[in-house]
Amino acid sequence: MPHVKTQTIDFDRPLTTVDIVIFTVSEETLRVLLVRRPVGEGEPFPGRWALPGGFIDTAKDADLESCARRKLTEKTGVDVPYLEQLGSYGNAIRDPRGWSATHVYFALMGLDDVELAAGGNASELRWAPVHADITGEALAFDHAEILAAALTRLRSKVEYTSLPAFLMPVEFTLTELQRTYEVILGRELEKKAFRTRVLAADLLDTVPRMQVGANRPAQLYRLRDTRKAHVFARPFGSADAPNAAGMRR
Amino acid sequence: MPHVKTQTIDFDRPLTTVDIVIFTVSEETLRVLLVRRPVGEGEPFPGRWALPGGFIDTAKDADLESCARRKLTEKTGVDVPYLEQLGSYGNAIRDPRGWSATHVYFALMGLDDVELAAGGNASELRWAPVHADITGEALAFDHAEILAAALTRLRSKVEYTSLPAFLMPVEFTLTELQRTYEVILGRELEKKAFRTRVLAADLLDTVPRMQVGANRPAQLYRLRDTRKAHVFARPFGSADAPNAAGMRR
DNA sequence: TGGGTTAGTGGGAAAGGCCCACTTAGTAAT
DNA sequence: ATTACTAAGTGGGCCTTTCCCACTAACCCA
Structure with a gap:
């Protein structure tokens, strides 16, 4: 053959x-x-x-x-x-x-x-x-x-990167970003811890505009570097068990 | 063509x-x-x-x-x-x-x-x-x-897995394992933190024998599960900067 | 003007890593 | 033997970060 x-x-x-x-x-x-x-x-x-x-x-x-x-x-x-x-x-x-x-x-x-x-x-x-x-x-x-x-x-x-930011529209609020994390992970995250970490990572630029809606307006952000994901030092907490990953497949 | x-x-x-x-x-x-x-x-x-x-x-x-x-x-x-x-x-x-x-x-x-x-x-x-x-x-x-x-x-x-254990001989001491980490990472790790983490992860089996040498004998260990790597919840510390990793290549 | 809802913050308790200094146990040399 | 040396292994406090809950802020709507 x-x-x-x-x-x-x-x-x-x-x-x-x-x-x-x-x-x-x-x-x-x-x-x-x-x-x-x-x-x-x-x-x-x-x-x-x-x-x-x-x-x-x-x-x-x-x-x-x-x-x-x-x-x-x-x-x-x-x-x-x-x-x-x-x-x-x-x-x-x-x-x-x-x-x-x-x-x-x-x-x-x-x-x-x-x-x-x-x-x-x-x-x-x-x-x-x-x-x-x-x-x-x-x-x-x-x-x-x-x-x-x-x-x-x-x-x-x-669990430990800013990947979900690439799934967002150009401008978004922190709560919306958190929701995206939660949708993917299938569990809820702590609001305070989430905000502290994301803001401390200095990933986002503040847009001088607010998202208006039926409630208190929310600050809008946009991704600063649209080419690179950020790697957090630790995974997002509030989970259950640490996972054991071995050889792929 | x-x-x-x-x-x-x-x-x-x-x-x-x-x-x-x-x-x-x-x-x-x-x-x-x-x-x-x-x-x-x-x-x-x-x-x-x-x-x-x-x-x-x-x-x-x-x-x-x-x-x-x-x-x-x-x-x-x-x-x-x-x-x-x-x-x-x-x-x-x-x-x-x-x-x-x-x-x-x-x-x-x-x-x-x-x-x-x-x-x-x-x-x-x-x-x-x-x-x-x-x-x-x-x-x-x-x-x-x-x-x-x-x-x-x-x-x-x-930085955050037990991969170096696969680079070791069948039996090894904790210090030798730590040295392997250090050789690959190019920096030194804290002895106490390293031991605490590795032992807490329950990766290793104690071998009822000591490695003898010129100094105090050291406990020998062997890998418990030779098929899967362990993923630590956090990376090994004592480093400098968090790294930003983006798209591969 | 008051109710409802979401945005965002304050602050203390708890957990766990970090780090230094100390003890332990062996060999080797005097 | 005693002492020096070296590496193994441990004790314990500091410090960072999360976790958690409650509080305030800002807006719409009725």
Whole structure:
């Protein structure tokens, strides 16, 4: 089966794709972007929901990350504020077309500035709420497993970083930010401790304007450095047990 | 340029490899395993030092991780106690043979139980000390960059996990473990705080034997669970500044 | 003007790390 | 033997940070 080309490359090359897990928060719910698999001859998992992604185009993509950005822009029409690599998944059976490996990226964005489906058919795109078991949704390929890993990573990092700030609109109040933390972590945080820490970290710029509503107006903030997450010295407290994390997967 | 085979797979497939960054500590020095690139017609970077790794064999390897384990066993002859994925690196230029992507694994092992070069020519294998800039060594491919990322990951995780325990021989004293932490972190830790934390974490089993030497004998310990690292609630203190880590790479 | 609701703060108790100094237990040398 | 030396291991106070609860502040609405 190895079709010899040159001396050095006499191995079958696995199929190579890039997939993106992109999260946002809206209506107090964590959501992930899914796309519907095309229906057609030879298409695997036709009509099923899947993570956005696809084959690397060795002619167009200079590297893995720009491939991920290209695919994201094709779907959402925006440049995501946060993108990091999640990991890669490869084995003989995940794609019926053959041995395949996917490079998975992990992205966060606020929902205020996105015109979804900018480049696609709206009915084929969906911000799916991440409930207890979105795994029960039977996503295409091994995307349920990948999504679970992304969720674990998100929750883990939210414990001790400012990642949720990338899920917010440009301007937000401290209470709204705290709510986002709480939605992701699934538990409540202490108001005082939260405020003290976040403000002490010097992450936010005060906007000279207040958010008005039915109650006392709240100070508006915006992220100072939109490129880097902040790492807190300690995780946010008020939790139950310390977690034991070992080798991934 | 895409040579059409079927409707679904009309993209050039990148070259796909797996590489491993494996660390150990000996003589109070952090070391990484390197192999010498073969010399031959069409071989890239002939004679240069590189991370162990190679092409995926779609016939032999069920998945990425078993490919990594296979290659490690071929080199060191042992089963490593700790293995996690580091990430993947792919672009058009890292391999002169074409667009290539590598899946990188990150491994730790103690040096007491390894018979290096079990499966290879000894002169072609080397535990290279990780000095300030091993990057100056001009490793093959983009392996210097990958090694730097692995080092960052190692240092970062050592701040708040029990990873260094996987770099120790089977039995060791608390002071020796602390020395390993210090070697990796490049700074000294407080003896009392270190002991209190490690013992409270209940990671270690007491060996009913003491290590004798020129001074007061020290209690010997061994790792209780050799499969999982422990995550401490807080990082080891006595440092300088909190670090700001953002998107990887 | 008073009720309701959310924003934001004060302050003390409690927990746990940090750090220094002390004791302990062995070898080696006089 | 006695003494010096060195590394193992401990006692205990200081200090930071969280935790928790209650209080004040500011606005809308009826």
